[in-house]
Amino acid sequence: MITEGCLVKSKEIRGTVGAVIPYNKCVCALTAGHVIRYGNGAVGTKVVVDGHDSTVVQLLNDYDLALIDVPPEHATLSVIGFARFGPAELITYDRHIDCRVVDTGRNLNRFAFPCADMPLPGDSGAPIVQDGTVIGLLSSILYNNCTGLGISSEVFGNPSRLK
Numbered sequence: 001m002i003t004e005g006c007l008v009k010s011k012e013i014r015g016t017v018g019a020v021i022p023y024n025k026c027v028c029a030l031t032a033g034h035v036i037r038y039g040n041g042a043v044g045t046k047v048v049v050d051g052h053d054s055t056v057v058q059l060l061n062d063y064d065l066a067l068i069d070v071p072p073e074h075a076t077l078s079v080i081g082f083a084r085f086g087p088a089e090l091i092t093y094d095r096h097i098d099c100r101v102v103d104t105g106r107n108l109n110r111f112a113f114p115c116a117d118m119p120l121p122g123d124s125g126a127p128i129v130q131d132g133t134v135i136g137l138l139s140s141i142l143y144n145n146c147t148g149l150g151i152s153s154e155v156f157g158n159p160s161r162l163k
Contacts, residue, residue, distance in 0.1 A: 002029060002075040004127040004134055005091040006050035008068070010039030016092050016126035017049060018137030019078040019156060020070070026057065027072040030156055031125030032139055033059050036066040050074075050093075060162060063107065063155050064139050066125075067162065080157040081133025083109045088130045090138060092123050099128065099148075101135070108149050109136045115146040 008015040008031045015035030021028055029049050036045060036056055045056045049070050058067040083104045088111065090097040097117050103110035111128060113119065119126065119141050128136040128150050136150030155161050 002050045002052060002070050004078050004129070005093055007048075007093040008035060008125065009048045010036045010041045010045065010056075013039035014122035015124045016122070016138075018125045018127045018151075019080065019134045019153075020075050021078060021080070021156065021159075023067055023159065023162060024057075026069045027075045027077070028057065028067040029054070029070045029075070030137060031066050031068065032137065032151075033061060033064045033066045034139075035124050041066075058162065063151055063161075065137070065151060065156060065162075078127070079133045080153050081130060081135050082153055082157075083128075083130065083135040086130070088128050088135065090119060090123070090126050090128055092119075092126045101128070101130070102147070105152060106154050107152055108139075109152050111136070111138075111148045111150060113141075113146050113148060118143060118146060119148060
């Protein structure tokens, strides 16, 4: 079942589904846009999401987001929430990492990770979850201070901002 934390492959580049949302009469998986771009992809590119052939339908470069049309019969919509300071968890297809929300914003949230258990390449797009709701999608990692930036749910939870 396609849900947050599932594997996305664009050519040989790996990423993670951050959320599954309704979008323009489709069901779309969200991931980091650079996962698609680094795989030499664009709108219309075929990718594989959790073993299912899927198609990139939108790249939002301002937010580093990609929307991927997935088979709705194989997908579960995500519950979207809003970040608050405190404990959270990053979820990927092969591990969970405890983290903390240390800053929130309209477009980006900042997260602190244990320096000995940082996200890795391939974790881009992974959901940050608090209380069972997706509150952000991992976009970049700052290894020098064990933090990361994530796209705020205030962006992807609001369809009018996904244009």
